[in-house]
Amino acid sequence: MWTRAFNLLAGLFMATGSAALLSQEPVPVNPEHPGRLPDVFLGRCIAPQIGCWFPGAREVLEPGGFKSPLDALGRSGAFDLLCVSSRSTHNESDSDSSIQFLQQAAEYAEEKYGVRLVLDAEIRLSRKSFFKAHPECSQERLQLVERLQSRGQKLEIDLKVGALSDHYTHNYRYEVLGCRLIKVWSYQKDAAEMVDAASVRDITAEVERFTADSSRCEIVLSGEKAWEDRFVCIAVAFAFLYPDVHSDEALHFEGELIAEHQQINAAGFIKDEWGFPPSYTWAREKDEYWFSPAMVRRYAMISGGRDLADDCFLMYCSQTGRARERTQAIDRMNRMNQARLLEFEKQVYESSKKYWGPHAFIGTHPTWYPYPGKNEFRKNGLMWWPHPRDYAQTDEVTPFCCRTGMAKAAAQPVWYNEYYQTRPSYYIYEHWTCLLAGGRVNIHPFYPKSEAPDEEGDFRILPILRGGADRIRSRTRLLNFMMEAPLQCPVAVVFGHWGVMNWTYPQYFDSLQAAITLCNELARRGYPADLIPSSEIHTVGVDGKKRWFMAEDGRMQYGRQPYEWVFFYGVTESDQADIDSLWRLGDNGETRRAILPPAMDQSAWARRVTEDLQRHGIQPQTAWVESQDRWKGSMYRPPMSGLARFADGTLLWASGSQEEPRGKTIRLDKATVFANDGRQTFLISAEAVGVLACRFDQEDGLVALAASDLKFFRAGGMNIETADRPTDVALWKDDAGVWQGVFQAEKNVLPVGLKAAAEKWYFLKK
Numbered sequence: 001m002w003t004r005a006f007n008l009l010a011g012l013f014m015a016t017g018s019a020a021l022l023s024q025e026p027v028p029v030n031p032e033h034p035g036r037l038p039d040v041f042l043g044r045c046i047a048p049q050i051g052c053w054f055p056g057a058r059e060v061l062e063p064g065g066f067k068s069p070l071d072a073l074g075r076s077g078a079f080d081l082l083c084v085s086s087r088s089t090h091n092e093s094d095s096d097s098s099i100q101f102l103q104q105a106a107e108y109a110e111e112k113y114g115v116r117l118v119l120d121a122e123i124r125l126s127r128k129s130f131f132k133a134h135p136e137c138s139q140e141r142l143q144l145v146e147r148l149q150s151r152g153q154k155l156e157i158d159l160k161v162g163a164l165s166d167h168y169t170h171n172y173r174y175e176v177l178g179c180r181l182i183k184v185w186s187y188q189k190d191a192a193e194m195v196d197a198a199s200v201r202d203i204t205a206e207v208e209r210f211t212a213d214s215s216r217c218e219i220v221l222s223g224e225k226a227w228e229d230r231f232v233c234i235a236v237a238f239a240f241l242y243p244d245v246h247s248d249e250a251l252h253f254e255g256e257l258i259a260e261h262q263q264i265n266a267a268g269f270i271k272d273e274w275g276f277p278p279s280y281t282w283a284r285e286k287d288e289y290w291f292s293p294a295m296v297r298r299y300a301m302i303s304g305g306r307d308l309a310d311d312c313f314l315m316y317c318s319q320t321g322r323a324r325e326r327t328q329a330i331d332r333m334n335r336m337n338q339a340r341l342l343e344f345e346k347q348v349y350e351s352s353k354k355y356w357g358p359h360a361f362i363g364t365h366p367t368w369y370p371y372p373g374k375n376e377f378r379k380n381g382l383m384w385w386p387h388p389r390d391y392a393q394t395d396e397v398t399p400f401c402c403r404t405g406m407a408k409a410a411a412q413p414v415w416y417n418e419y420y421q422t423r424p425s426y427y428i429y430e431h432w433t434c435l436l437a438g439g440r441v442n443i444h445p446f447y448p449k450s451e452a453p454d455e456e457g458d459f460r461i462l463p464i465l466r467g468g469a470d471r472i473r474s475r476t477r478l479l480n481f482m483m484e485a486p487l488q489c490p491v492a493v494v495f496g497h498w499g500v501m502n503w504t505y506p507q508y509f510d511s512l513q514a515a516i517t518l519c520n521e522l523a524r525r526g527y528p529a530d531l532i533p534s535s536e537i538h539t540v541g542v543d544g545k546k547r548w549f550m551a552e553d554g555r556m557q558y559g560r561q562p563y564e565w566v567f568f569y570g571v572t573e574s575d576q577a578d579i580d581s582l583w584r585l586g587d588n589g590e591t592r593r594a595i596l597p598p599a600m601d602q603s604a605w606a607r608r609v610t611e612d613l614q615r616h617g618i619q620p621q622t623a624w625v626e627s628q629d630r631w632k633g634s635m636y637r638p639p640m641s642g643l644a645r646f647a648d649g650t651l652l653w654a655s656g657s658q659e660e661p662r663g664k665t666i667r668l669d670k671a672t673v674f675a676n677d678g679r680q681t682f683l684i685s686a687e688a689v690g691v692l693a694c695r696f697d698q699e700d701g702l703v704a705l706a707a708s709d710l711k712f713f714r715a716g717g718m719n720i721e722t723a724d725r726p727t728d729v730a731l732w733k734d735d736a737g738v739w740q741g742v743f744q745a746e747k748n749v750l751p752v753g754l755k756a757a758a759e760k761w762y763f764l765k766k
Helices: 002-023 057-061 067-076 096-113 123-133 248-260 293-303 308-316 323-356 374-380 400-409 424-435 462-481 510-523 534-538 576-585 602-615 752-757
Strands: 050-053 081-085 116-120 138-149 155-160 176-187 207-213 216-221 230-243 268-270 288-291 361-363 393-395 415-419 439-443 491-495 529-533 548-550 556-558 565-569 592-595 641-645 651-655 665-674 681-689 691-696 702-710 712-715 718-721 727-733 739-745 760-765
Touching: 050 067, 057 096, 067 096, 067 462, 081 096, 096 116, 116 361, 123 230, 123 248, 138 155, 138 176, 138 308, 155 230, 176 207, 176 216, 176 308, 216 230, 230 248, 230 308, 248 323, 268 323, 288 293, 288 308, 293 308, 293 323, 308 323, 323 361, 323 374, 393 400, 400 415, 400 510, 400 529, 400 556, 415 424, 424 439, 424 462, 424 651, 439 462, 462 691, 462 702, 462 727, 462 739, 491 510, 510 529, 510 565, 510 602, 529 534, 534 576, 548 576, 565 576, 565 602, 651 665, 665 691, 681 691, 691 712, 702 712, 702 718, 718 752, 727 752, 739 752
Parallel strands: 050 081, 050 439, 081 116, 116 268, 268 361, 393 415, 415 439, 491 529, 491 565, 565 592, 739 760
Antiparallel strands: 138 230, 138 288, 155 216, 176 230, 207 216, 548 556, 641 651, 651 691, 665 681, 681 702, 681 712, 691 702, 702 727, 712 718, 727 739
């Protein structure tokens, strides 16, 4: 009797429990903050929504000054991470007030809104402390000046340089701290205006007087030994209020600076536009070179004892019989400087992972100007590709072929572009076009400030969201649950990295511009191409794996992208070894290769490759168009609406416009869509708004889906009907083949039409 009663009670309990279980609400993807994306979900890294916050001195120094801006940005729901940078002279990043501010702000933002801060507290923001500890470790710039000295006459030369400035300085510029005379040479020139190498003499001892007051100096050169008219070149090193990049003290100081911030509950750390001080004149004259005692020692060590000042003179003035030596000196300097800058970047990456965990976010972008041109060569040696990041990051109007190429090398498929402009419409354009190239936008407030909105509390960022960016970000963030690969780019254009930066070659820089033009020509035909430097043949990613390798199917692969074609352009002696290594990688493989001639017709080559890809069944994407927002030359990018293809087979439709910034209806009525390689055909019926993405397996079965305001979807064995309640949704099969689902809504009520689509549903608050 008791056994029977127990069984009845147990059965009643189980029935009641099962019913309760079935009626339970879906679990929030982020239980503490249901509207925020988690770093990791079900083993997947989820790309965050990012923005910038630049607190001023008043906000930092005023108790609780962080609350008002964080309340505004937190309530917007548009950000999971905020890259915070306070660039005030009143509180450097290592000051007690700054650290306390960041600590309190980080706790407040995460506890109240689930928003986490990425800290910008690097060495350029702690210059006072650095120079107090290491007054001798300033970055110098060697100024070379050529004059003609008449026979027997004294020569007087006045030199003056100004302070340098960039986005980190404001009213605390990289002031000139002083200068020192390095060397003086005399020489003759031949009929071709080339320095006669045999005539070069060190005449530093003939300087009668050298006087200096920080940014200005006067040199008086004796004429006693000027027995004939002669040319002279004077080298003066000006020191700036900028840490010496090659000094051990600078690297060690920044390492301690990062460690000092580990007490803050942050999401990660920032190294933004890192490199040598900003400079714009060298690209025209080649008469300025970075310099310092530490740099002189390092150069001597890697060159077998050569003198850096002498080689700078050689780089500046071509000398008879020394052409190859000059080319090698330029390459050596460029390689040395880039390698040193990457040491700082690697330290930031490794320290961030050490202090804030394996999923720490490392920001932001290495791009400075942001075009891969002459100013960038000198700033950072074009270290855009090898710099360590989990997510590739660029800024402003970086060419899209650079963005996609950098994304292939990164650990995660999504890339970010930090973007600013003066009106919301520009941000709408940036969001939609980046999306169709696999990117997202790191929102920078309105800039210039003169065009900022006047409303109190807008913080120059809320009007951007109200203008439509808020809903675009809401619509697109569910893609981050199912996207596993970057944009499909079947062609790689490899440029000679060191050769394009070496002005001894006739094609100096021009070959890089030509390579970008070729990428544009391919993209406007529906086949985006990745731009990659030849030096990447040696690079190992943050995962410890070589970026270039031979894929299992016999194609040459860079990061996550196998290529149908690899082009080599701008091949010089400087890059020949790298090009040869990369070429050999493709021997006996399936990838077609070509070394392009210097005077190539980009349009003709693009047409030839397009025809070849079509013959091989490679499917095009929506053709890219000329950008509406650019600085330098022509740039092509996706339109605001169209179809994009991704390397894992994902198909993404986006539909945006300035008239309907939050997205237009996407409707497919038994649409026949080919797989990337043309070997499969999918019959798709669907309706959504703004965004629709899906991926199929080799048997044509659906394995992933994401859509905004989805009304229905019928393809690959999946049938979803939610016309009565259009919903933002993401679905995917996990590694065990089990369907997982996330839906986004105001309330945690799963639409009936979705219940059968996944075994487990999760909720993300809109």
